[in-house]
Amino acid sequence: MEFKIRIMVQRSKENHVLFLLIVGLLAWLVPGAGHFLLKEKTRAIIIGTTIVLTFCAGLYVGSIGVINPVGAKPWYVAQIMNSPMVAVLGHMTATGDYPVYGRPNEIGQIYTSIAGLLNLLCIVNAVYLAHLRRAQTDGG
């Protein structure tokens, strides 16, 4: 009996970790999707819209050339926090076909990188919320 309970607890913990991973991964794939999975729809819409608009504004100002995995690696690390789709853009621009210099480059990089870092904040927040809910369920 005690053995069965121990196995159930173990499985429950594994499921919880898996759920946290899914929330984190989903939040990274689509900004706001992690919160959407947790049924925080308003929060998800606000987060998704704001991050996507900020990222698109950066691309509009500086062109997709601001995503430069070769010449601007530190910026690229922040930009890829937006979504794995950034890697596709990075692959396109790695050839150097979309050169961008000066103030448009600065503004575009700042916008896209800040959008990525904001999404990282939201990923962490979604995972934390998921964990907190589980802890509250266990406690109550």
Added chain:
Amino acid sequence: MSTIAAFVMASFTVPEKIEANPQSMLWLLPLVAAIAIVYKATKLPKIKAGNFLKEAVILSGSIIVFMIIAALALCTLAWLITD
């Protein structure tokens, strides 16, 4: 359809013309708003339109005021050192 698609693609493959002048600093305003909105979306326990907007505007204002104070302090420091 293809014309619209080409126009959209062109918008994102050619950079805008932005001069390096003091007016270009205004580009920080939408960014500050985005930061305040996302931060408040993660921090507020319950989101209600009026309260959320108020909180986001207060945070945006605080960031801008702090940046102005920091800029003035740095300008003063630079003026004291160079003159």
